[in-house]
Every structure is written in structure tokens, then in C-alpha cells.
Amino acid sequence: MRAKFILGEIGVAVKANLSMVISVILVTFISLTFVGTAGLLQQQIGSMKNYWYDKAQVAIYLCTETSPQDICPQGEASDNVRKTIQSKLDSTTLQPYLDKYYFVDHAEAYKTFQKEFKDNSVAKYVTPAQLNETFWVNLKDANQAPIIVESFSGLSGIEEVKDQRSYLDQIFSVLNISSLAALAIAALMLLSAILLISTTIRLSAVMRRREIGIMRLVGASNFYIQLPFILEGVLAGVIGSLLAGGAIVLLVIFFVQGYLAEKLPFTSFVSMADAWTLLPALVLLGALLSGLAAFSAIRRYLRV
Amino acid sequence: MISLSQVSKQYKDAPRAALMDINLEVDKGEFVFLVGASGSGKSSLLRMILREDVPSSGTIHVLGENLIGIPNRRVPHFRRNLGVVFQDFRLLPNKTAAQNVAFSLEVIGKSSGFISEAVPDVLRLVGLEEKASSLPSQLSGGEQQRVALARAIVNKPAILLADEPTGNLDPNTSEGIMALLERINLAGTTILMATHDKSIVDRSRKRVIQLSEGKIVRDESSSGYGASR
Numbered sequence: 209m210r211a212k213f214i215l216g217e218i219g220v221a222v223k224a225n226l227s228m229v230i231s232v233i234l235v236t237f238i239s240l241t242f243v244g245t246a247g248l249l250q251q252q253i254g255s256m257k258n259y260w261y262d263k264a265q266v267a268i269y270l271c272t273e274t275s276p277q278d279i280c281p282q283g284e285a286s287d288n289v290r291k292t293i294q295s296k297l298d299s300t301t302l303q304p305y306l307d308k309y310y311f312v313d314h315a316e317a318y319k320t321f322q323k324e325f326k327d328n329s330v331a332k333y334v335t336p337a338q339l340n341e342t343f344w345v346n347l348k349d350a351n352q353a354p355i356i357v358e359s360f361s362g363l364s365g366i367e368e369v370k371d372q373r374s375y376l377d378q379i380f381s382v383l384n385i386s387s388l389a390a391l392a393i394a395a396l397m398l399l400s401a402i403l404l405i406s407t408t409i410r411l412s413a414v415m416r417r418r419e420i421g422i423m424r425l426v427g428a429s430n431f432y433i434q435l436p437f438i439l440e441g442v443l444a445g446v447i448g449s450l451l452a453g454g455a456i457v458l459l460v461i462f463f464v465q466g467y468l469a470e471k472l473p474f475t476s477f478v479s480m481a482d483a484w485t486l487l488p489a490l491v492l493l494g495a496l497l498s499g500l501a502a503f504s505a506i507r508r509y510l511r512v
Numbered sequence: 513m514i515s516l517s518q519v520s521k522q523y524k525d526a527p528r529a530a531l532m533d534i535n536l537e538v539d540k541g542e543f544v545f546l547v548g549a550s551g552s553g554k555s556s557l558l559r560m561i562l563r564e565d566v567p568s569s570g571t572i573h574v575l576g577e578n579l580i581g582i583p584n585r586r587v588p589h590f591r592r593n594l595g596v597v598f599q600d601f602r603l604l605p606n607k608t609a610a611q612n613v614a615f616s617l618e619v620i621g622k623s624s625g626f627i628s629e630a631v632p633d634v635l636r637l638v639g640l641e642e643k644a645s646s647l648p649s650q651l652s653g654g655e656q657q658r659v660a661l662a663r664a665i666v667n668k669p670a671i672l673l674a675d676e677p678t679g680n681l682d683p684n685t686s687e688g689i690m691a692l693l694e695r696i697n698l699a700g701t702t703i704l705m706a707t708h709d710k711s712i713v714d715r716s717r718k719r720v721i722q723l724s725e726g727k728i729v730r731d732e733s734s735s736g737y738g739a740s741r
Contacts, residue, residue: 213618419615422602425562426667427591428619430584 217436218443221412228408229444235404236448236498237455239397240490242390244456247489248464249387251482253380259476261350264372268293268360269340275367282365285341289365293343296359305355307346314341340367398497401448405441405498406505412437413509438502445498446491453487513702514538514561514671519570521556521726530556531567532726538704540670543697545713546706547737548723554706557723558673561704562594563587575670592620595664595672595701599679601656603648609659610635610644616663634666635659638692654685658692665696672696674705678712686712713737 222229270289271280290311296302297309312320318336325331345356353371360369413420423433460483469477514536521531531553538544546554559565560572563579572579577590603612610631617627635641638658648656657677664672674693678686690712697703707713713720714736722730 418602418604422604422616423619424588425591425596425602426616426620426663427588427594429588429621432619432621 214436214439218439221416221436221440222443224415225408225412225440228404228411229440232401232404232408232441232444232498233448233451235397235401236445236494237451239394239401240449240452240494241455242394242397243493244452244486244490245459246387246390246394247486248456248460248478248482249383249390251478251486253383253387255476255478255482256383257376257380260376261373264350264353264376266345266347266353266356267368267370267372268343268345268356269367269370270342271365271367272338272340274338275340280365280367284337285365289363290341292363293360293366297343297345302356302359305347305349305352307348309343309345312342312344314339317342401445402497402501405444405501406508408444409437409441409502409505410509412440413506434503434506437506438499441498441502441505442495445494448498449491449494452494453490456486456490457483459483513540513542513575514704515573516557516560517571519560519567519572521553521560521565522568529568529726531560534570534726534728536721536728536731538702540702541697541700543694543703543716543718544705545716545718545720545737546704546723547708547713547720550708552723553726554723555675556726558596558675558704558706561671562596562673563590588620592667593670595667595669597657597660597664597672597674597677599676601648601653601660601680603656603659603663605648608645608647609640609651609655609662612648612659613663613666617666620667630666634662637665637695638662652685653681654688657681657685657689661689661692661696665701669701671702671704674703674707676707677705678707678709683711690716710737 270285270293271283273284275283294311297306314336317339318334321334321339322331347353347356350373353373357369357371360366420433457480460478460480464477465480469475515538516534516536519531519534519536520529522529534553534557546557548554556565560567560579561574563574563582566580575590575593577586579590582590604615607615613631613634614627617630622630632641632644635644638661640655640658640662643651643655646655648659651659657680661677672693677693678689681689686709693703693705694716717734717736719733720730720735720737721728
């Protein structure tokens, strides 16, 4: 098999079919950019989880005078409640899971509240007594939060035990849904890319039917006849996926690292390393899909 | 060399079978004319021998290959032992005579060294060494058919199938092509030629197989186009 001859054949095919080849490149480019974006979002969720879950605490809110009657029939939690909780946290059963814990009383809670809601009118109406006294618990492993939640939920004098991860989970589920949406769009566009490749191959098979007919007559192997067509498809797919990889890298450099990371300095964002690991996967996916599409099109339109 | 036994071909939606109970033996070195009206089954028969199509029933052996059982991937290799020419030449219009011949060698993976020797040789054999770099559009019909013949025989096939090779040519030019075919046959290539050309068949006095409505109605050696001797 002579590479020069095969390359020449691809050149002829691509030239004859240029607008179709360009559209294949563009569609694979855009669809794989969506795939890459979905991948980046997943990595972003992963790195945010690592970062925030480690910081997430479990809050044990004690009853106040204004707590709902059915949960806190005795009203404001007594000192006894506080001591019970403290001794439970210090006990040998829970101690191994805890990193540290601290207690925030009404006055301190009020101070924090006033600071956090400085510009909000609600700050004016809140009194210290309305704010829960709280045990803030840091865990060695945030995944063990349910142990704390279970140990304290339902104890008298406790209004609520809240795993802060549940707030984060909402954010993550929003991110998750958007990455799924990106994947769904990508899947649709990949489908159209596959159909386009198949149409392109069919067109070039029709345009070159004379050559193909002669190749068959003189006994060229199927492989030899089909290879230029498959390579034509793969070439377009690979160029499209390289463009998509470039777009992903640029997205990380200019949008994530250049813009987001500066606006939100305390958040960990996907890095260039993450983008680079996506790149070979995208190229592989592009080559594989276009090769398969070309191959199946050829099976249909180029018989022995 | 070529052996057909009880071969029938019924195409889908066709009112009658294209071929019916064909039994045929062709030996090495023979020159056989296939005659008969249009639609009598000549081209179908050639397609079967080339394994472009498989019969509905019966067996075909060509060059020791059982064409019914041959796996698809072996078909290309099988075809390398056959040369084919057609009425419409089937040359690539954007390639020169030499490139057309070379193309058929390139696509079966011959080395460029082999190609650069074989192509001028075969063009000389068909009398076109002067026209090697002419495009088909610059060649006469007879010359184009010579290029097609050169392409068909450049790989030294054991069998040459010719489907109305003189159908588009005037009598004088046809003579020249016939003379060339006879030389190729003398060099040992078995030739099976479908034709309507009465004068050529009558003059050649070779084996004639006549088909009518898919059946062999006559198979005579040293015969003519029409009835028996």
C-alpha cells in the first residue's frame, strides 16, 4: 500500500467536497466544545466539592423563645441542654470523628448577623434572643456528617441539626443539571455530525463512482477502496475536535482563570491541567465517532 | 478454467429468469464468443463470472475458485486474475492513457518500480506508446479501447472478459481491436467476448455460444454468428 497514493486520493476527495468537509469540521467542533464544557463543569463540581465539603460544618441549633412550639415545647434551651450536648460531643463515641467544635451564644450570633446583614432591613428587627445559640461542629471527614445529625436530632432543647453540605448540594445540582444540558445538546449535535459525515461520504462516493467502479474491477481490496473515505471523515473529525480542544483551553485561560478566578478569589476553579487532560479525550472521541460514521456510511454506499 | 453448472439467475421483480440452467465449460486458452439478442443474458453471465453477482442456484468455478462460497474479502484478489473491457471503455477522463493503466496497478498495491516498467510495455503492446500522455478526450474511440485493453491485461490476467468491446467502434477500428484480442489470446489468455458484431464472429471461426432468453441455444466450435455450419 502506498501512502502517497492514498494521500492523493484523500486530497482529491476533500477538494471535490470542500464545503461538506468544512461543515463536518464545524459541527464536530461545536458539538465537542459542548462535550468539553460539560467535562469542565463536572471537574469544577468535583473541585468545588473537595474545597467546600472540607469547610462545611454541622450546626446544632438550640431552641429559642421564638422556636416553633411543636419542636421546642420548653422554649429557650436550658444550660442543662448545653451541658448534655457538650458532654456528648466530648464523649469517646463522637470524639474520633470531630476535628473541633465551638459554641456561639446569643450575643455572638447577633454580632455575626448584624455584620452579615449590614445593609439589609431585617437586621433592624432581629433581637439577640431570636437567634439560635449554636454548636458549630467541624468534622475530620465531612462525609460523616450524618453521624452527628443522627446523634442530636430529636433531643429536647435542640431545634435543628443542619449539615451545611445540604446548601451546597443545591448549588451542585444546578451545576450538574447544566452540565447534563450541555451533554444533551452535544449529543444532538454529535448525531447531526454523524449524519453529515455519512452524507458527505455518500456524496464523495457518488462523485467518484467511476474510479470506484474501476478499482473494484481491477481487484482493489475493500480496505484500499474505503480507506481514503474513512480517512477523509476521520481527518474532518480530528480537525473539529482539535478546534474544540483549543476552544476549551481558551475558555479556561480567559473566562475561568482570567475572569471568574479574579471575581471570586476564594473559590477553587478548574485549572489548565484539567483542560489539558480533556484534550486527548476530545480528539479521541472526535476521531472515533467520525471514523465509525464514515465506516458505516461506506458499508451502505460502497459495496463489493 | 471457467465452469458453470445448472446456473440460474432470477432478478427480483423480473418477469423471467435472466439465466436458466446454464452449463458451460471453457478451457485454458480458448476464445469464446457469446452472442444473442439484447437481454438474452450475455452480460448477466459475464457478471456472474466476475463475481459481481451470484446466481440464484447452480455452481460457478472460475480459476479454481468456487464463486458461490468465496468470502467477500477474497473477491478482490480473485478479480486480479481477470481483465475486463466494456463497450464504453470506462477510462478516467482526468488521467492520461498511461495514468489510467497505472491507476489499476496502484490500487492493487503494486510498487512504483513495477508500474514504471509495466505501463510502457503494455502501451507498446497495444500500439499506443506515442499516446501515453494523451487524455482520453484526445484519443479516438479505438485508441480509448486500446487503453482499456492495456489496463485489462497489464496485470497478466488468466482470463479476459470483453463485453461488446467493439460496440462503439467502426468496422475498421473493430478489426484492429479484434486483431489485438487475438494476439492476447495467442499469448495464453482465455477470452470470453460478448458481441453483436456478426462480421467479426463470422470471420473469426471460433467457438460460439448463443444465448436466447437466458438459455444456451447453441454451443459450437469454429462457428459463425448465425445458424450452424
